[in-house]
Amino acid sequence: MGAIFMSLVELRGIKKYFDKVRAVDGVDLEIDEGEFLVILGPSGCGKTTLMRMIAGLENPTAGQVFIGGADVTALPPRKRGVSMVFQSYALYPHMNVFNNIAFPLKAQRREKKFDRRAIRGKVVDTARLLEIDMLLDRRPRQLSGGQRQRVAIARAMVTQPAVILLDEPLSNLDAKLRANARDELKEFQRSSNITAVFVTHDQIEAMGLGDRIVVMSDGKIQQVGTPQLIYDDPANEFVATFLGSPSMNILRADAWSFGFRPENFLPKTLADNPENSRIFDYYVKRVEYLGSDRLVYGYIRGRDSELTLAKVPSNVRVSLDVDSDYEFAVHNSDIKFFDRVSGQRIEHQDLGGVV
Amino acid sequence: MASVTGLSNPRAYLLDNRRFVGIMFLLPALVYILLLVGFPFLLAIAFGFSDVTVGNTDLSFVGFRNYEAVWENNIFRQVFGNTVMFTLVSQFFILIFANILAIIFTQEFTGKWFARFIFILPWATPVSLAAIGWLYMFDTKLSPVDYLLLQTGFLGPDGVWGPGRNLLWLARPALSQVSVIFVQVWRMTPLATVILMAGLSSIPTDILDQAEVDGSRFMRTLLQIKLPLILPIMVIALLFSMITMFGDMTVVYLLTRGGPIDYTRILGLYSFQIGIEGGNLAQGAAMALFAFPLLLALAIVMLRVASRAEVR
Numbered sequence: 001m002g003a004i005f006m007s008l009v010e011l012r013g014i015k016k017y018f019d020k021v022r023a024v025d026g027v028d029l030e031i032d033e034g035e036f037l038v039i040l041g042p043s044g045c046g047k048t049t050l051m052r053m054i055a056g057l058e059n060p061t062a063g064q065v066f067i068g069g070a071d072v073t074a075l076p077p078r079k080r081g082v083s084m085v086f087q088s089y090a091l092y093p094h095m096n097v098f099n100n101i102a103f104p105l106k107a108q109r110r111e112k113k114f115d116r117r118a119i120r121g122k123v124v125d126t127a128r129l130l131e132i133d134m135l136l137d138r139r140p141r142q143l144s145g146g147q148r149q150r151v152a153i154a155r156a157m158v159t160q161p162a163v164i165l166l167d168e169p170l171s172n173l174d175a176k177l178r179a180n181a182r183d184e185l186k187e188f189q190r191s192s193n194i195t196a197v198f199v200t201h202d203q204i205e206a207m208g209l210g211d212r213i214v215v216m217s218d219g220k221i222q223q224v225g226t227p228q229l230i231y232d233d234p235a236n237e238f239v240a241t242f243l244g245s246p247s248m249n250i251l252r253a254d255a256w257s258f259g260f261r262p263e264n265f266l267p268k269t270l271a272d273n274p275e276n277s278r279i280f281d282y283y284v285k286r287v288e289y290l291g292s293d294r295l296v297y298g299y300i301r302g303r304d305s306e307l308t309l310a311k312v313p314s315n316v317r318v319s320l321d322v323d324s325d326y327e328f329a330v331h332n333s334d335i336k337f338f339d340r341v342s343g344q345r346i347e348h349q350d351l352g353g354v355v
Numbered sequence: 356m357a358s359v360t361g362l363s364n365p366r367a368y369l370l371d372n373r374r375f376v377g378i379m380f381l382l383p384a385l386v387y388i389l390l391l392v393g394f395p396f397l398l399a400i401a402f403g404f405s406d407v408t409v410g411n412t413d414l415s416f417v418g419f420r421n422y423e424a425v426w427e428n429n430i431f432r433q434v435f436g437n438t439v440m441f442t443l444v445s446q447f448f449i450l451i452f453a454n455i456l457a458i459i460f461t462q463e464f465t466g467k468w469f470a471r472f473i474f475i476l477p478w479a480t481p482v483s484l485a486a487i488g489w490l491y492m493f494d495t496k497l498s499p500v501d502y503l504l505l506q507t508g509f510l511g512p513d514g515v516w517g518p519g520r521n522l523l524w525l526a527r528p529a530l531s532q533v534s535v536i537f538v539q540v541w542r543m544t545p546l547a548t549v550i551l552m553a554g555l556s557s558i559p560t561d562i563l564d565q566a567e568v569d570g571s572r573f574m575r576t577l578l579q580i581k582l583p584l585i586l587p588i589m590v591i592a593l594l595f596s597m598i599t600m601f602g603d604m605t606v607v608y609l610l611t612r613g614g615p616i617d618y619t620r621i622l623g624l625y626s627f628q629i630g631i632e633g634g635n636l637a638q639g640a641a642m643a644l645f646a647f648p649l650l651l652a653l654a655i656v657m658l659r660v661a662s663r664a665e666v667r
């Protein structure tokens with residue numbers, strides 16, 4: 001392509017239809033070198049399909065894939081310099097760990113001119129890096145979930161691909177192992193400076209790992225940005241409610257709706273800037289004690305049909321009694337407005353007549 | 356309350372009993388094995404140690420006399436050799452063809468379903484019908500194969516296989532053996548292919564996609580991923596096919612009756628001819644039982660191999 005800077009991977013107008021199912025429906029995306037990009041979205045939104053098209057396992061119905069500036073849309077996976085870790089890890093069950101990791105090297109030995117000794121060296125080095133060098137003789141079924149995941153990553157890394165694609169690689173691990181693996185994966189990516197595309201439907205994973213997050217739904221990209229941008233400045237109602245737990249409170253007006261996050265909805269006495277805040281009369285129906293936070297269920301007076309949540313830190317000494325009314329405040333900048341029809345963010349509206 | 360939990364219903368209770376349900380599931384197989392396999396087998400053993408004939412059905416014990424007689428019978432030795440040779444040679448070709456066909460039929464191409472359907476026909480055709488078809492193909496005078504060879508100049512006065520106008524497929528020693536093996540391969544390849552296809556399509560697609568992303572091409576994926584993964588199924592398919600072939604008599608019975616001389620006579624046919632057609636039940640039984648230890652050993656070895664190759 002031209003002399004202008006180009007991102008490592010670029011998707012242009014990518015679509016994939018399976019008969020009538022629009023798995024991916026017009027995606028434009030640029031992935032920079034050395035970036036950890038997370039694709040986040042609910043189940044069935046087309047994340048895996050999108051990733052398979054980057055890998056070359058699926059032919060797009062329309063659109064182009066560029067890697068390193070070259071159009072690879074028509075190229076098979078082996079010519080793309082991409083490696084992949086499947087959700088199931090897809091380890092070759094009849095090969096030991098050594099041969100699993102060596103497989104891509106052997107398969108590409110002619111193109112890349114690896115000899116036997118070089119292969120052994122690379123496998124051992126990669127295994128050492130991932131701390132699985134003592135497992136090289138084992139078969140996959142003799143490994144724990146965490147060990148399998150490392151073998152799969154080692155196999156994907158060993159050829160030093162331009163991009164590594166990871167499809168929910170942590171979802172088979174238990175919660176504790178998962179947090180650990182997340183940390184290690186990020187550390188590993190940073191130190192090896194590899195470009196990673198990581199698919200997940202777990203927002204905590206996405207927020208923790210991603211340099212940038214791509215939020216998808218129904219085969220379309222909803223928003224791309226840093227975790228903070230996506231959380232604090234959602235482009236539309238879907239992104240606003242998909243991220244955050246519990247999710248953003250949404251209240252309807254005629255032509256638009258507005259929302260604020262439960263953690264930004266606090267008793268007025270706690271608000272640090274009451275002049276710039278909106279005050280609501282809040283009726284507390286029920287309080288859940290969650291350890292570090294109290295989750296408050298209730299509604300804003302005059303809006304009795306819309307359940308509104310507040311998340312109040314436990315360490316602040318405000319008593320919140322059930323069946324009582326309090327004044328709660330939200331900072332004006334924490335209130336987001338959305339178009340009722342399109343769901344897109346719109347500018348601030350006057351809340352005067354609404355609440 | 357009791358009706359809600361089902362406790363008042365004794366039948367529901369019985370069906371919750373794992374032992375009972377387990378036995379019920381096994382029962383049909385047990386009945387089948389006892390009546391149709393176990394009883395004839397024991398009867399054959401009893402016959403083998405007796406002097407029973409079709410004319411005289413009193414069983415009197417004669418020890419190993421039948422087995423000695425069979426062992427000293429030169430025809431029996433040739434028959435036994437034929438059986439082993441036919442089985443091994445046809446299995447060899449069946450394995451090769453079935454693998455190739457299974458790989459072709461698991462690829463995507465237009466007309467795949469029609470091709471699969473056509474291909475399965477030999478297996479779905481009753482043996483007797485198929486054999487009659489092949490009798491015609493191999494006919495001394497009318498063979499269409501001979502006609503083609505004649506037209507293309509291989510047969511006839513100037514042909515390399517001339518000067519005769521017919522090859523006499525079933526009348527010459529080597530050619531009759533080739534013919535029988537050919538029909539067996541034709542008949543047994545579809546089943547083996549179907550089994551291997553089932554094996555191939557049971558390989559998780561993730562594994563094959565992974566191999567593709569790893570840069571593996573067709574042959575490497577085939578030799579290093581697909582074949583090792585279907586090895587257990589392949590061994591089982593081979594075992595079934597070998598046991599079926601070893602005991603089979605229909606094809607030779609219908610095509611050659613064992614001739615010319617004894618060139619296509621195999622164990623199943625010979626014991627039938629001696630025991631039933633010749634009326635010497637005792638010796639027929641003894642003869643058939645010679646195959647038993649061999650097949651038993653074969654089954655044990657192959658099942659071992661299969662379970663050792665099983666990795667999933």
Ligand SMILES: Nc1ncnc2c1ncn2[C@@H]1O[C@H](COP(=O)(O)OP(=O)(O)OP(=O)(O)O)[C@@H](O)[C@H]1O
Pocket residue numbers: 018021022023041042043044045046047048049050201
């Ligand atoms: N081979 C296929 N044939 C038909 N439909 C498909 C195929 N693969 C995916 N789909 C459909 O495309 C849509 C997107 O699937 P995809 O696997 O990409 O979702 P996903 O975002 O990865 O979901 P998950 O988080 O559950 O893995 C789904 O509706 C799915 O049913």
Ligand SMILES: [Mg+2]
Pocket residue numbers: 047048049167
């Ligand atoms: Mg998926």
